[in-house]
Amino acid sequence: MSRVIQTDTGKKERDRYLKAVVKALRLLMTEQEPGEKSNDLVSFIALALYEVHETIDASVRAWEKRDYWIKADRYRMEWDWCQYYGRDLHMAILKNDWDQIIPLLVKIGQKLQNIKMPQHDRLGTPWLGSWEVLKKRPIPKD
Helix, strand or coil, X not given: CCXXXXXXXXXXXXXXXXXXXXXXXXXXXXXXXXXXXXXXXXXXXXXXXXXXXXXXXXXXXXXHHCCXXXXXXXXXXXXXXXXXXXXXXXXXXXXXXXHHHHHHHHHHXXXXXCCCCCCCCCCXXXXXXXXXXXXXXXXXXX
């Protein structure tokens, strides 16, 4: 039996999520008033940030095997914002509190300002139905 080589690394997955978040943020900026589409977009951003947070452990696992604990901890701390902003967005969208959502989206946009988007993306519309998914998902604890 041959070796199984994993070609989809945590970084590739994280990059895909972050590009989708940037696309969702850009679409949100074009919305005039909050509605169904806005709820889907914000819910998708919260869910994507949860997924980005999940990829961090996969990325640092190799460093921890080699006892690079400090490097792994620094990397976790660098990406820790994803979990907290995702949770804050989750709670705010469930309350429909746009006064809290907008500053959070600005902070997320600032964190992702260096993400380069391709001219012709193939991301599609992954946020469709995200509002329903987010409503069923429990809010993570610290």
